[in-house]
Amino acid sequence: MNAQLDGLDRKILAQLQEDASLSLDEIARKVGSSKTPVWNRIRKLKAAGVIGRQTVLLDPxxxxxxxxxxxxxxxxxxxxxxxxxxxxxxxxxxxxxxxxxxxxxxxxxxxxxxxxxxxxxxxxxxxxxxxxxxxxxxxxSMEEIKSTTVLPVGADERPVA
Structure with missing residues:
Protein backbone atom coordinates (compact mmCIF):
# COMPACT_ATOMS: atom_id res chain seq x y z
CA MET A 1 0.00 0.00 0.00
CA ASN A 2 1.40 3.38 -1.00
CA ALA A 3 0.97 6.31 1.36
CA GLN A 4 -0.44 9.58 0.02
CA LEU A 5 2.47 12.03 0.19
CA ASP A 6 2.40 15.67 -0.74
CA GLY A 7 5.32 18.00 -1.36
CA LEU A 8 5.74 18.95 2.29
CA ASP A 9 5.76 15.30 3.37
CA ARG A 10 8.45 14.61 0.78
CA LYS A 11 10.56 17.55 1.94
CA ILE A 12 10.30 16.39 5.54
CA LEU A 13 11.27 12.84 4.56
CA ALA A 14 14.24 14.12 2.55
CA GLN A 15 15.47 16.14 5.55
CA LEU A 16 15.03 13.21 7.95
CA GLN A 17 16.91 10.87 5.61
CA GLU A 18 19.74 13.37 5.38
CA ASP A 19 19.98 13.88 9.16
CA ALA A 20 17.43 12.37 11.55
CA SER A 21 19.01 14.19 14.46
CA LEU A 22 17.71 17.57 13.26
CA SER A 23 15.40 19.34 15.70
CA LEU A 24 11.79 20.01 14.72
CA ASP A 25 12.68 23.71 14.47
CA GLU A 26 15.51 22.95 12.03
CA ILE A 27 13.35 20.66 9.88
CA ALA A 28 10.52 23.21 9.83
CA ARG A 29 12.92 25.97 8.77
CA LYS A 30 14.45 23.85 6.02
CA VAL A 31 11.09 22.77 4.58
CA GLY A 32 9.46 26.20 4.90
CA SER A 33 6.86 25.34 7.51
CA SER A 34 6.32 25.74 11.24
CA LYS A 35 7.09 23.28 14.00
CA THR A 36 3.55 22.03 14.82
CA PRO A 37 2.57 20.98 11.28
CA VAL A 38 5.96 19.30 10.82
CA TRP A 39 5.52 17.38 14.10
CA ASN A 40 1.98 16.31 13.12
CA ARG A 41 3.14 15.10 9.71
CA ILE A 42 6.07 13.16 11.17
CA ARG A 43 3.68 11.54 13.65
CA LYS A 44 1.28 10.58 10.82
CA LEU A 45 4.14 9.28 8.65
CA LYS A 46 5.28 7.10 11.54
CA ALA A 47 1.74 5.83 12.16
CA ALA A 48 1.38 5.01 8.44
CA GLY A 49 4.64 3.03 8.51
CA VAL A 50 6.40 5.38 6.07
CA ILE A 51 8.94 6.22 8.77
CA GLY A 52 10.29 3.14 10.51
CA ARG A 53 12.81 2.98 13.28
CA GLN A 54 15.49 5.62 13.56
CA THR A 55 19.08 4.57 13.97
CA VAL A 56 22.71 5.66 13.58
CA LEU A 57 24.95 4.75 10.65
CA LEU A 58 28.37 3.48 11.67
CA ASP A 59 31.54 3.44 9.59
CA PRO A 60 32.50 -0.24 9.10
CA SER A 141 34.02 -6.13 -2.95
CA MET A 142 37.25 -4.39 -3.92
CA GLU A 143 35.79 -0.89 -3.59
CA GLU A 144 32.47 0.48 -2.39
CA ILE A 145 31.50 2.98 -5.06
CA LYS A 146 28.11 3.98 -3.69
CA SER A 147 26.24 3.06 -0.55
CA THR A 148 23.20 4.92 0.70
CA THR A 149 20.17 4.44 2.86
CA VAL A 150 18.42 7.41 1.24
CA LEU A 151 15.34 6.51 -0.78
CA PRO A 152 14.35 8.75 -3.71
CA VAL A 153 11.34 10.55 -2.20
CA GLY A 154 11.29 13.33 -4.79
CA ALA A 155 10.91 16.33 -2.50
CA ASP A 156 8.90 18.22 -5.11
CA GLU A 157 5.26 19.31 -4.98
CA ARG A 158 3.69 16.43 -6.93
CA PRO A 159 1.41 14.13 -4.89
CA VAL A 160 1.97 10.40 -5.25
CA ALA A 161 -0.73 7.79 -4.76
Missing part, protein backbone atom coordinates in the same frame (compact mmCIF):
# COMPACT_ATOMS: atom_id res chain seq x y z
CA UNK A 61 36.17 0.56 8.43
CA UNK A 62 36.44 2.45 11.73
CA UNK A 63 35.18 -0.71 13.42
CA UNK A 64 37.73 -2.93 11.66
CA UNK A 65 35.15 -4.51 9.33
CA UNK A 66 37.24 -4.10 6.20
CA UNK A 67 35.92 -6.95 4.08
CA UNK A 68 32.56 -6.86 2.35
CA UNK A 69 31.47 -10.05 0.59
CA UNK A 70 28.47 -10.61 -1.62
CA UNK A 71 27.50 -14.23 -1.16
CA UNK A 72 25.50 -16.00 -3.86
CA UNK A 73 23.59 -19.00 -2.51
CA UNK A 74 22.03 -21.77 -4.57
CA UNK A 75 20.05 -24.46 -2.85
CA UNK A 76 18.41 -27.67 -3.94
CA UNK A 77 16.07 -27.37 -0.93
CA UNK A 78 12.92 -25.33 -1.40
CA UNK A 79 10.61 -26.60 1.34
CA UNK A 80 9.25 -24.42 4.11
CA UNK A 81 11.27 -26.12 6.89
CA UNK A 82 14.59 -25.52 5.11
CA UNK A 83 13.66 -21.93 4.36
CA UNK A 84 12.68 -21.28 7.99
CA UNK A 85 16.02 -22.72 9.22
CA UNK A 86 17.96 -20.70 6.63
CA UNK A 87 16.20 -17.44 7.49
CA UNK A 88 16.65 -18.03 11.23
CA UNK A 89 20.35 -18.71 10.66
CA UNK A 90 20.75 -15.48 8.67
CA UNK A 91 18.89 -13.42 11.25
CA UNK A 92 21.13 -14.80 14.01
CA UNK A 93 24.34 -13.82 12.16
CA UNK A 94 25.33 -10.18 12.78
CA UNK A 95 27.73 -10.30 9.82
CA UNK A 96 24.78 -10.49 7.42
CA UNK A 97 23.91 -6.91 6.56
CA UNK A 98 21.37 -7.76 3.86
CA UNK A 99 19.73 -10.88 2.49
CA UNK A 100 17.54 -11.10 -0.59
CA UNK A 101 15.63 -13.98 -2.18
CA UNK A 102 16.10 -13.78 -5.94
CA UNK A 103 14.42 -14.85 -9.14
CA UNK A 104 16.70 -16.70 -11.55
CA UNK A 105 19.62 -19.11 -11.18
CA UNK A 106 20.77 -17.78 -7.80
CA UNK A 107 18.34 -18.31 -4.92
CA UNK A 108 19.72 -15.78 -2.40
CA UNK A 109 22.27 -13.00 -2.23
CA UNK A 110 23.77 -11.91 1.07
CA UNK A 111 25.82 -8.86 1.93
CA UNK A 112 28.28 -9.92 4.60
CA UNK A 113 30.60 -7.51 6.43
CA UNK A 114 33.58 -9.02 8.29
CA UNK A 115 37.15 -8.18 9.36
CA UNK A 116 38.97 -10.31 6.80
CA UNK A 117 38.96 -13.52 4.74
CA UNK A 118 39.42 -15.69 7.85
CA UNK A 119 36.35 -14.11 9.44
CA UNK A 120 34.41 -14.77 6.23
CA UNK A 121 35.51 -18.42 6.30
CA UNK A 122 34.32 -18.69 9.92
CA UNK A 123 30.95 -17.28 8.80
CA UNK A 124 30.81 -19.68 5.84
CA UNK A 125 31.64 -22.72 7.98
CA UNK A 126 28.96 -21.77 10.52
CA UNK A 127 26.40 -21.25 7.74
CA UNK A 128 26.94 -24.63 6.08
CA UNK A 129 26.94 -26.34 9.49
CA UNK A 130 23.42 -24.97 10.09
CA UNK A 131 21.75 -25.55 6.71
CA UNK A 132 22.32 -27.68 3.62
CA UNK A 133 23.39 -25.49 0.68
CA UNK A 134 23.97 -26.70 -2.87
CA UNK A 135 26.45 -24.00 -3.91
CA UNK A 136 27.96 -20.85 -2.42
CA UNK A 137 29.95 -18.25 -4.33
CA UNK A 138 31.60 -15.40 -2.44
CA UNK A 139 32.51 -12.20 -4.22
CA UNK A 140 34.85 -9.79 -2.42
Missing amino acids: LSLGLEACFFVLVRTSEHDADWQARFLATLKARPEVMEAHRLAGDIDYILKVRVKNAKAYDDFYQALIAEVKIFNVTALL
